[in-house]
Amino acid sequence: MIRPTFLVPLAGIALLLTLGPPLRGDYPQPSPYPVSWELTFEHAKPRRIIVQAPGDEAPHAYWYVTYHVTNSTDRDKILFYPSFDLLTGDGNLIRSDDNIKPAVFDAVKDREHIKYLQNANEISGPLRQGEDQSRDGVAIWPEPNPRMGTFSIFVAGFWGESATVKVGDQDVILHKVLQLTYHLNGDPQRADDAELIEQDSHYVMR
Numbered sequence: 001m002i003r004p005t006f007l008v009p010l011a012g013i014a015l016l017l018t019l020g021p022p023l024r025g026d027y028p029q030p031s032p033y034p035v036s037w038e039l040t041f042e043h044a045k046p047r048r049i050i051v052q053a054p055g056d057e058a059p060h061a062y063w064y065v066t067y068h069v070t071n072s073t074d075r076d077k078i079l080f081y082p083s084f085d086l087l088t089g090d091g092n093l094i095r096s097d098d099n100i101k102p103a104v105f106d107a108v109k110d111r112e113h114i115k116y117l118q119n120a121n122e123i124s125g126p127l128r129q130g131e132d133q134s135r136d137g138v139a140i141w142p143e144p145n146p147r148m149g150t151f152s153i154f155v156a157g158f159w160g161e162s163a164t165v166k167v168g169d170q171d172v173i174l175h176k177v178l179q180l181t182y183h184l185n186g187d188p189q190r191a192d193d194a195e196l197i198e199q200d201s202h203y204v205m206r
Helices: 010-018 021-026 102-112 188-193
Strands: 040-043 047-051 060-070 077-080 083-087 092-095 125-128 135-142 150-156 162-167 170-185 195-205
Touching (some): 047 102, 102 135
Antiparallel strands (some): 083 092, 083 150, 150 170, 162 170, 170 195
């Protein structure tokens, strides 16, 4: 099942994660070496596509990321539930695959020529060992703004590492997450012709 979409200001997230002295001084960082199960995650650059789905009065723009996931661990089966959040330059956080029409997924699949491409509902669940059990998936967002500028994508669910921190009187569980940051370099009115530059890629606890 696809988890709900969250569209919240970045400032609100920052406030939550910086409340209390323990987070200011001892905010956890991912371990430099594996301390839990880790799936092999490979991804393409985000791409933009314009689709007019049935029922739409006009075409709409979407962004998507295709990926390949393999269980290369020593565990026969791992339950994984991937999630992808897009953080816009103005601080809005948008969960992927919320109310995305099947026609949009079909258009992406036709463009990418990935025979067994799966959507968020299909790919979640048990993943068995070996390349022959690997899967291809895609995360899709409606374009939040034609002027994308600099934006980040947070990828979660492929790594088992976690940490618990205290926020006020509550325990908050953080997970190892891959943060990908891009900048759309060019005329925002001609996004299809603009160059997408990867600025950063690193792991965070979130």
